Amino acid sequence: MSSIHSKEYSDLVDRLTKARKDAGLTQVQVSKLLEKPQSYISKIETCQRRIDVLEIKVLAKIYKVGVAEII
Numbered sequence: 001m002s003s004i005h006s007k008e009y010s011d012l013v014d015r016l017t018k019a020r021k022d023a024g025l026t027q028v029q030v031s032k033l034l035e036k037p038q039s040y041i042s043k044i045e046t047c048q049r050r051i052d053v054l055e056i057k058v059l060a061k062i063y064k065v066g067v068a069e070i071i
Contacts, residue, residue, distance in 0.1 A: 010047065015070045016056070017045045019063040033062055 020030060020041075027041040034040070043049035051059075053071075060067045 005047065012056075012071065013045060013047055013051075016051070016059060019060070019065045019070060020045075023063040023065075025063070030059070030062060034058070 020027070027045070028038050031038040031041050040049070044051050044055075053067075056070055057067055060070055
């Protein structure tokens with residue numbers, strides 16, 4: 001089983017998605033801030049795209065949460 005499909009990774013993505021929603025942001029709003037297509041956020045949140053720690057750091061800043069809250 002690859003780590004992108006592990007329970008731990010799924011939990012991380014759930015926390016990331018919750019942080020976005022708690023911040024009151026849509027996928028479109030976040031993608032515009034990142035200058036990326038909306039599908040970029042969608043693929044992260046549906047475990048179709050693996051996210052690295054540097055991307056988590058950027059998203060945490062946008063969502064105004066600590067990296068530790070997501071990881």
